[in-house]
Amino acid sequence: MFVSLLSTFANLSPACPARYSMYAESCGRFCYRYESSACRTWDNARTVCQQEGGDLLAPSVCNYEFLRMRARQNEGICQTNFWLGARRPAGGNNMVTVLGEAIPNNANFWAGGQPDNADNVEQCMEMRKDFNSYLANDRSCAQSQGFICQIRI
Numbered sequence: 001m002f003v004s005l006l007s008t009f010a011n012l013s014p015a016c017p018a019r020y021s022m023y024a025e026s027c028g029r030f031c032y033r034y035e036s037s038a039c040r041t042w043d044n045a046r047t048v049c050q051q052e053g054g055d056l057l058a059p060s061v062c063n064y065e066f067l068r069m070r071a072r073q074n075e076g077i078c079q080t081n082f083w084l085g086a087r088r089p090a091g092g093n094n095m096v097t098v099l100g101e102a103i104p105n106n107a108n109f110w111a112g113g114q115p116d117n118a119d120n121v122e123q124c125m126e127m128r129k130d131f132n133s134y135l136a137n138d139r140s141c142a143q144s145q146g147f148i149c150q151i152r153i
Ligand SMILES: [Ca+2]
Pocket: 114, 115, 116, 117, 118, 122, 137, 138, 139
């Protein structure tokens, strides 16, 4: 009973870990943080987020504009791009988020002409500053740059 009450209270008063901020809008409640001073490849960025109890942030049509606005406020020493939690499976056509959701190639957050899988090596999804101020692009996962972590609460 006591544990149950504590659990209920915790659900009513979620808190984000240090360095994380709350995202609480209609498309999902989660904590997020932008990393722009410790640049990582997509795989290594994902490891960092997982070690903090979360994952790379899963983009959606619902949350993208919010993320885009925040990206402009979180630029750092890394290339002014941020990895997102979506990747194209081997042999696949669409990006798939770390939550398993396919991202349509005609979603409105892609920059013009993207995703283009240039040279057949662009398998990971980023927000890219020089593409109309953080529209989405597919890029080689081996690039070292900023990223966004997410912890679901
Ligand atoms: Ca591209």
